[in-house]
Amino acid sequence: MNELETTGHRGHEAIIQSFRTRPAVRFIPFIMGGDPTLEATEKHIHALARLGATVIEIGVPYSDPLADGPVIQEAALRALQAGTTVRGLFDLVRRVRAAGVTVPIVFLVYVNTVLRYGIQAFFNEARAAGVEGLMIPDLSWEESAPFREAEEATGIALIPLVTLTSRHRLPYLLKDRTGFVYVVSSLGVTGTREELDKRLVSYLTEVRKNTDLPVAVGFGISQKEHIETLSPHADAVIIGSHLVSHLAAGGSIDDWYKTLFA
Amino acid sequence: MHSHTPAPDLSANEERAARALKYLQDVRPLPPQELQNLPDDHGHFGSFGGQYVPETLMAALYELDAARRTIMSTPAYQDALRALLTDYVGRPTPVTYAARLSEAYGGEIYLKREDLNHTGAHKINNALGQALLAQKMGKRKLIAETGAGQHGVASATAAALLGLSCTVFMGEEDMKRQELNVFRMRLLGAEVVPVRSGTRTLKEAVNEAIRTWVQNVEDTFYLLGSAVGPHPYPLIVRDLQRVIGDEARAQMLSSLGRLPQVVLAAVGGGSNAIGMFYPFLSDPVGLIGVEAAGEGIESGKHASAVNGGSAGVLHGAYSFILQDAEGHILPAHSISAGLDYPGVGPEHAYLAHTGRVFYTAVTDQEAMEAVYDLTRLEGILPAIESAHALAFAKIIASSTSGPILINISGRGDKDIDTLMAHDAKRGV
Ligand SMILES: Cc1ncc(COP(=O)(O)O)c(C=O)c1O
Numbered sequence: 001m002n003e004l005e006t007t008g009h010r011g012h013e014a015i016i017q018s019f020r021t022r023p024a025v026r027f028i029p030f031i032m033g034g035d036p037t038l039e040a041t042e043k044h045i046h047a048l049a050r051l052g053a054t055v056i057e058i059g060v061p062y063s064d065p066l067a068d069g070p071v072i073q074e075a076a077l078r079a080l081q082a083g084t085t086v087r088g089l090f091d092l093v094r095r096v097r098a099a100g101v102t103v104p105i106v107f108l109v110y111v112n113t114v115l116r117y118g119i120q121a122f123f124n125e126a127r128a129a130g131v132e133g134l135m136i137p138d139l140s141w142e143e144s145a146p147f148r149e150a151e152e153a154t155g156i157a158l159i160p161l162v163t164l165t166s167r168h169r170l171p172y173l174l175k176d177r178t179g180f181v182y183v184v185s186s187l188g189v190t191g192t193r194e195e196l197d198k199r200l201v202s203y204l205t206e207v208r209k210n211t212d213l214p215v216a217v218g219f220g221i222s223q224k225e226h227i228e229t230l231s232p233h234a235d236a237v238i239i240g241s242h243l244v245s246h247l248a249a250g251g252s253i254d255d256w257y258k259t260l261f262a
Numbered sequence: 263m264h265s266h267t268p269a270p271d272l273s274a275n276e277e278r279a280a281r282a283l284k285y286l287q288d289v290r291p292l293p294p295q296e297l298q299n300l301p302d303d304h305g306h307f308g309s310f311g312g313q314y315v316p317e318t319l320m321a322a323l324y325e326l327d328a329a330r331r332t333i334m335s336t337p338a339y340q341d342a343l344r345a346l347l348t349d350y351v352g353r354p355t356p357v358t359y360a361a362r363l364s365e366a367y368g369g370e371i372y373l374k375r376e377d378l379n380h381t382g383a384h385k386i387n388n389a390l391g392q393a394l395l396a397q398k399m400g401k402r403k404l405i406a407e408t409g410a411g412q413h414g415v416a417s418a419t420a421a422a423l424l425g426l427s428c429t430v431f432m433g434e435e436d437m438k439r440q441e442l443n444v445f446r447m448r449l450l451g452a453e454v455v456p457v458r459s460g461t462r463t464l465k466e467a468v469n470e471a472i473r474t475w476v477q478n479v480e481d482t483f484y485l486l487g488s489a490v491g492p493h494p495y496p497l498i499v500r501d502l503q504r505v506i507g508d509e510a511r512a513q514m515l516s517s518l519g520r521l522p523q524v525v526l527a528a529v530g531g532g533s534n535a536i537g538m539f540y541p542f543l544s545d546p547v548g549l550i551g552v553e554a555a556g557e558g559i560e561s562g563k564h565a566s567a568v569n570g571g572s573a574g575v576l577h578g579a580y581s582f583i584l585q586d587a588e589g590h591i592l593p594a595h596s597i598s599a600g601l602d603y604p605g606v607g608p609e610h611a612y613l614a615h616t617g618r619v620f621y622t623a624v625t626d627q628e629a630m631e632a633v634y635d636l637t638r639l640e641g642i643l644p645a646i647e648s649a650h651a652l653a654f655a656k657i658i659a660s661s662t663s664g665p666i667l668i669n670i671s672g673r674g675d676k677d678i679d680t681l682m683a684h685d686a687k688r689g690v
Contacts, residue, residue, distance in 0.1 A: 063591045064460070064465065064469055066315075067476075070459075073459055085588060086588060111314050112585065116585065138314050140316075140320055141320075142313050161316075165318055165479065166321070184318065187318055187476060187479060187480075188473070
């Protein structure tokens with residue numbers, strides 16, 4: 001991994017530090033906050049932290065998750081039916097921090113949730129609760145100015161997402177960013193895929209040319225061999241739907257880890 | 263302006279009418295130079311609009327916007343579209359003076375007859391224009407969403423005419439409510455895909471169309487049916503629907519020698535309304551958009567994003583939407599499937615915000631009465647959507663002094679099942 005200049009951003013520094021100290025095959029798990037309960041999510045965070053996750057991504061359930069496939073849509077629905085709220089998730093982060101969990105936590109949150117809360121208020125609360133970064137899948141770079149002001153003011157990293165269709169946009173999408181780069185590995189919504197896009201490895205090289213941040217890759221990763229293919233080219237793999245459906249089927253975090261990483 | 267009488271309908275009527283009349287006394291045309299900035303390069307109408315979409319779609323939106331600029335302005339495209347609108351759709355649609363309705367409502371009422379278009383509504387203006395654009399961009403696969411089925415039928419029709427494939431996403435609930443249109447789309451060769459997530463209505467159909475577009479963005483054209491969505495859709499749809507207002511304005515001038523005092527249109531996503539209003543924005547003409555109040559805005563069962571919603575993001579644009587305290591989108595309700603949408607196009611949000619256009623709402627019941635009025639008095643069965651505009655004209659007509667122009671955005675044949683069910687309850 002490239003050596004990075006730290007910019008004085010608190011969330012950014014914690015994330016960079018975590019990438020530095022984790023083992024070679026770094027993983028970033030995604031779980032839906034409150035699926036099926038906040039207590040379950042709390043247990044999962046502890047388990048994932050114990051297994052050495054580089055960053056833990058927590059989904060903030062939303063009524064209209066445009067970027068998500070059926071697995072994560074259903075997880076969001078379960079979480080909402082259980083009464084999960086933004087405040088509930090911030091409190092959950094406070095609890096795991098109080099219990100000594102230090103792994104960086106990033107919220108995956110839809111833009112309207114943040115707008116409704118208030119952009120600055122959401123970033124402030126994230127900072128107060130102990131969240132290091134926010135990933136907003138339906139916030140384009142074009143609309144991101146007020147969010148990046150809040151990023152600047154709070155040190156909460158606004159994680160950039162780039163996709164296979166972003167090639168000529170990379171120079172400005174990745175300019176002056178913090179946290180890590182999330183490379184969306186397939187066109188389409190979240191969900192497991194049988195095969196990786198053939199363009200992916202060369203694309204990761206292209207991404208590297210435009211940033212010194214750690215590069216994580218995800219969307220559709222569901223097999224050990226995907227991880228083996230990507231690991232030499234990325235600093236971490238992000239695994240969402242595969243984990244969410246494993247948990248929904250009653251599986252444990254430890255078993256899931258063994259199927260992909262043991 | 264509130265009168266605290268125990269008859270809530272009456273006071274609501276009076277309040278709506280009083281607010282509308284106050285608006286009509288102080289109509290402030292937009293300066294033409296302000297129109298040029300509507301929208302800016304990234305689709306902002308003031309603070310509304312924009313592009314709140316996953317990064318995967320941004321390249322496609324740029325491609326679409328480039329095509330809009332380079333293709334839609336060419337004589338080849340314009341001529342082809344004009345020929346289709348004339349020889350295939352049957353444009354220009356007439357403006358009809360409604361003598362008996364005028365007498366009954368107590369005003370001078372003219373109807374812009376979008377119901378006479380091929381396929382029965384204004385939706386075909388947009389569907390043909392976008393399908394033609396897709397064809398010129400070399401994209402042979404169309405995807406579309408539909409609620410009532412009108413935009414789905416229009417898209418399937420355009421696809422059949424131009425030899426393109428067409429997949430229509432439709433909420434499972436709407437498929438049940440609009441069986442006839444589902445069959446019509448399939449008859450036209452389109453594939454209708456049931457959407458089973460969430461409320462299983464139009465909102466989810468749009469979500470699913472966008473998700474599918476994200477996945478197939480390289481060879482697929484998303485034919486969006488209203489003046490909503492991320493830039494450049496609201497602009498494209500407005501440019502394709504403004505033919506309604508351009509024609510109507512010229513028709514009023516040539517037959518009456520004057521502009522109308524007030525123009526009314528129903529507002530769902532807002533495509534027929536923006537098409538009708540846009541050419542009048544710089545005129546001293548009152549513009550009234552009529553949303554669906556469903557069972558009443560207080561009941562919470564409505565589809566009035568401007569009158570009963572708040573600012574937020576839905577389907578890629580910042581506009582007025584129905585949402586709860588956490589920003590979750592709330593289900594809309596209207597007896598008219600075409601208005602049953604929890605948002606409104608961003609240009610309408612801007613026009614509401616600046617006060618250039620007055621937005622109000624009428625209930626299911628008021629709209630249904632207006633369906634009967636127009637049918638019995640003029641022999642025109644309007645779409646229930648369009649009847650919302652009529653219903654508000656009824657409330658203000660007797661207080662106006664100049665011509666009233668109402669957009670009859672579609673015909674009511676598609677609503678026969680709803681009308682029959684309503685008739686049975688009403689006991690006519
Ligand atoms: C006849 C008719 N009018 C109005 C509408 C509402 O849409 P919009 O507000 O985009 O005109 C519809 C939608 O299906 C329709 O079919």
